[in-house]
Amino acid sequence: MASSIGPIQRRLSREEIAALYVRTGALVLRRCRFLLRDEAEAEDVLQEVFVRVMRYGGPASEEGRIELAFLYRTAERCCFDRMKKRSREPLQDPDSAVEIAVHTAERSEAAQLVLRFFERLSPKLQQVALLHHLDGLPQERIAEELSWSRRTIGKKLKQIDQQAQRLAVQWKERKK
Amino acid sequence: MNHPPAFDLDRFAAKDLDPAETSRVQGHLQECPKCQQALAGIEDERKAMISRLSPPQFAALVDVRASLSDRRAWGRPLVIWSLAGAGVAAALLAVVLLAPWADHQDQARWMGSAPTVRIYLNRNGSTMTLTQEHLQIGDRLRYEVTLPPGKKGYAALVAVEATNVFPVLTGSNQADPIRVSDTSLLPGSVAVESGSEPTLLCLIFRPEPYSMNDLIREVGQARLEKKLDSMPGLIHQLLVEAGPQ
Numbered sequence: 001m002a003s004s005i006g007p008i009q010r011r012l013s014r015e016e017i018a019a020l021y022v023r024t025g026a027l028v029l030r031r032c033r034f035l036l037r038d039e040a041e042a043e044d045v046l047q048e049v050f051v052r053v054m055r056y057g058g059p060a061s062e063e064g065r066i067e068l069a070f071l072y073r074t075a076e077r078c079c080f081d082r083m084k085k086r087s088r089e090p091l092q093d094p095d096s097a098v099e100i101a102v103h104t105a106e107r108s109e110a111a112q113l114v115l116r117f118f119e120r121l122s123p124k125l126q127q128v129a130l131l132h133h134l135d136g137l138p139q140e141r142i143a144e145e146l147s148w149s150r151r152t153i154g155k156k157l158k159q160i161d162q163q164a165q166r167l168a169v170q171w172k173e174r175k176k
Numbered sequence: 177m178n179h180p181p182a183f184d185l186d187r188f189a190a191k192d193l194d195p196a197e198t199s200r201v202q203g204h205l206q207e208c209p210k211c212q213q214a215l216a217g218i219e220d221e222r223k224a225m226i227s228r229l230s231p232p233q234f235a236a237l238v239d240v241r242a243s244l245s246d247r248r249a250w251g252r253p254l255v256i257w258s259l260a261g262a263g264v265a266a267a268l269l270a271v272v273l274l275a276p277w278a279d280h281q282d283q284a285r286w287m288g289s290a291p292t293v294r295i296y297l298n299r300n301g302s303t304m305t306l307t308q309e310h311l312q313i314g315d316r317l318r319y320e321v322t323l324p325p326g327k328k329g330y331a332a333l334v335a336v337e338a339t340n341v342f343p344v345l346t347g348s349n350q351a352d353p354i355r356v357s358d359t360s361l362l363p364g365s366v367a368v369e370s371g372s373e374p375t376l377l378c379l380i381f382r383p384e385p386y387s388m389n390d391l392i393r394e395v396g397q398a399r400l401e402k403k404l405d406s407m408p409g410l411i412h413q414l415l416v417e418a419g420p421q
Contacts, residue, residue: 017238018231024190025234026222044304050238061192068190069183135183 012054020066021050028071034134035079037119045078069145076130080123111136114160117167121160128156179211180204189218229305233294240296240320240361241303291329291381293412294320298365311416317366319345319379321356321411328357329383333366334395336376336404341396343388344377351388356381368416378404379412 012020028049032042049071058070111133114121121129131142132153139157143150180188180201187193188201205212229237295306298316306317321331332353333345345364347354354362366377380391398404404413 014232014235014239018235021231021234022222022226024192026218026225027186027190029225030218030221040304044302047234047238047241047304048302050234051242054238054242061194065192068187068192131183135186136179136181137183138181141181 010057012057017050017054020053023065024068024071025050027068028075031072031134032075032079034118035076035130036082041082045075045082048078049075076127080126083119084123110161110164113168114164117164117171120167121163125156125160125163128153129160132157133160178204179208182214185211185214186218189215189222236320236359237294237296237305240318290324291411292322293379294322295412295414296320306414311368313368313370315368317368317414319362319366319412320359321362321379321381322359323357325358327383328355329381330354330385331356331360331362331379331381332388332391333362333377333379334392336378336395336399337373339396339399341392341399343392346388353380353382353386353388353391375416376404377412377414377416378407378410379414380407380409381411382409 025046029042029046032045033039036042036045052074053066053071058066058074060066114129114133118126118129118133127146128142131137131145132139137145139150139153142148142153146153184193184197184201188198193201205215296318297304297306297311298318299312299314319331319333323329330353331345332343332347335342335344343350344366345354345362346352348363354360356362378395380395395404395407398407404410
């Protein structure tokens with residue numbers, strides 16, 4: 001993993017924001033789309049993330065570039081806040097979940113199931129589900145990323161799989 | 177085949193990997209059409225995003241939002257149109273002018289050789305560029321005008337309701353337009369409130385100074401003669417009207 005030189009703790013210029021947008025904007029937007037299932041909201045969160053970075057900076061690589069992981073975590077926090085606020089709204093059809101732009105990279109059946117019902121997972125499990133089933137990270141890296149123990153990650157992943165299977169059964173019953 | 181985690185492909189696309197990691201992913205990509213396809217997908221999305229909103233435009237928008245979130249509380253209203261008619265069932269919209277914000281001078285940016293206009297919409301504390309959004313009561317709008325480098329001129333926003341014309345955004349003494357150069361965020365904002373008539377917001381820009389009284393007379397006349405669209409200096413129109421219930 002690229003090592004950080006330490007955070008950039010100053011207001012970024014427009015040029016820096018423009019360059020960061022070119023390098024990472026589409027990736028952050030894609031993540032927001034997946035979480036929010038709404039193009040306009042996703043674009044709004046994208047801007048919100050960049051506003052925060054512009055004002056406060058963030059962790060940077062050796063080349064002095066803001067790291068993608070930091071942008072993802074910031075975007076996820078914004079998205080989770082919005083998802084929480086709208087938790088009383090009717091949930092969308094889970095079959096539309098993986099049609100939202102995500103990688104076409106290989107995914108296991110278990111991962112596809114979790115992503116399909118991601119919106120219905122409890123908020124505490126969504127972060128881990130995101131890193132494991134969307135980003136494909138192994139437990140060790142998730143533990144490092146979230147500063148949790150590997151054991152905790154393992155337990156969460158088990159809960160995620162169980163919850164996803166339960167949701168799949170409930171959805172099937174509902175569709176009958 | 178051992179694929180790298182999707183996150184590492186993302187980081188590769190973002191040029192976020194160190195040289196050793198980059199080399200590893202590159203090696204895998206040479207042999208893996210699926211990951212090549214995933215990467216191509218990211219590139220397509222990047223191009224689509226940039227074609228919708230260019231990097232300088234995005235950066236300017238972010239800068240404005242960052243400044244807006246630093247602003248202080250609103251001032252009191254300066255002008256209110258009390259146009260609510262009796263028994264109006266639909267949520268028709270008129271405009272209310274609020275106290276000017278602190279002036280925001282941007283670095284020079286230009287897009288082409290004609291003035292361009294960007295409108296920022298603030299809704300419930302979130303700011304975005306106004307595109308196809310339906311306006312809602314409570315929304316607030318700010319206008320930004322961008323001129324070719326080195327160019328200067330005078331801008332004003334007027335509201336047209338039926339046959340009435342009102343000044344909305346003007347210079348500080350309200351008798352003159354706003355002096356603009358390069359990229360200027362016009363001082364003051366427009367709030368959308370309930371009313372009984374659709375309102376046409378017309379942004380006029382001219383290289384030479386003019387008086388607001390003359391402009392209002394000219395706009396009123398152009399409206400009567402149905403020649404508003406061809407009025408000199410009219411660079412933007414925005415119709416504010418009832419939305420679906």
